[in-house]
Amino acid sequence: MMRFSTLIKNPADWMKGSGPHSEIVMTSRVRLARNLRGFPFPGFSQEHQRIELLKAARPVVEELPEMRDGYSVDYTELSKVRKQVLVERHLVSREHAARTAGCAVVIDRKQSISVMINEEDHFRLQGIRPGLNLRGAYELVDRIDTEMDAGLPYAFDGKLGYLTACPTNLGTGMRASVMLHLPGLVLLDQINPVIKAVGKIGLAVRGLYGEGTEALGNLFQISNQHTLGESEPEIITQIEKVIEGVIRSEQTARAKLLEDHHTMLSDQVGRAYAILRYAHVLTSKEALNLLSMLRLGADLDIITNCDRSLLDLLLLEIQPAHLQLGADRELSPEERDVARAEITRSRLQAITGPANQTPPPEAS
Secondary structure, eight states: OOOHHHHHHSOOGGGSSOSTTTTTEEEEEEEEEEOBTTSOOGGGSOHHHHHHHHHHHHHHHHTSGGGTTSEEEEGGGSOHHHHHHHHHTTSSOHHHHTOOTTOEEEEOTTSSEEEEESSSSSEEEEEEEESSOHHHHHHHHHHHHHHHHHHSOBOEETTTEEOOSSGGGTBTOEEEEEEEEOHHHHHTTOHHHHHHHHHHTTEEEEBTTBTTOOOGGGEEEEEEOOOSSSOHHHHHHHHHHHHHHHHHHHHHHHHHHHHHOHHHHHHHHHHHHHHHHHOSOOOHHHHHHHHHHHHHHHHTTSSSSOOHHHHHHHHHHTSHHHHHHHHTSOOOHHHHHHHHHHHHHHHTTTOOOOOOOOOOOOOO
């Protein structure tokens, strides 16, 4: 199996800023919740039962064609920082990383598929693709789900579908979500009506790391809340339709910023570039919000020689656990702020600031 250092050294394809509508949709993710017959749900089980399930199930997952030569680890062998690195890469959930005995994760070489063992359910199967590609993400997990079903006795009911620890996951057990970068709507104060409209049709809007987290860096996760009574393709079609509407709203907002608020936009991008390029202390929140502006500037050609994938990788590198992994020791918040600024200055060295463009006349 792959070593942790190899996993971290190679960025996943979804981290490289490519894929349909990738200037707005960073990633598409599909997660399936599955459980085994004859074992209590993880939250209601004793440690020895979780360990027993792990011993039986982990070799089956490791042997799947897609997971061979991947990364597999028992959480008792993983440090707190390394677990947090996996959370920052969206390969495991925050809740799963907080657990220890009887928990493990298996990740494929491309970091496109991860199988969490003994999360809220016995298995959480996750597929992740760059850009707007929920179908591609679903195909990844559907294939391994079928293979696992052949070797493991799933808890399934003919009427209710897949049985899950939380009733909201009953049925398909599927959660489909997209990570969107929406600075245009935020700058024009149009984000709240969009969030309300999405909420009204039964979709959830969350921050960078899911439930209960803040929308830092103008990044928003939109996902389905219901899994019962609809098929997987129906759920995906519904979400894609909504996301396409949000993409159009963000495109309109960006065009309006360029046309009617060019000076304000250039000012925001220019300030973001200057602080990121020369600061010696950067908090996590400030860095994410400034990188969001720089990404917008790159997408709108206000900054002309900046590759979006560089910024998307930088978004990861400056996260607290990634910084500590790079330093090979635990860092205080102050030390992290200094290290974050240092990495950012170094990565942005070759990028020139916003060109002195002549803005169009401001709308009166």
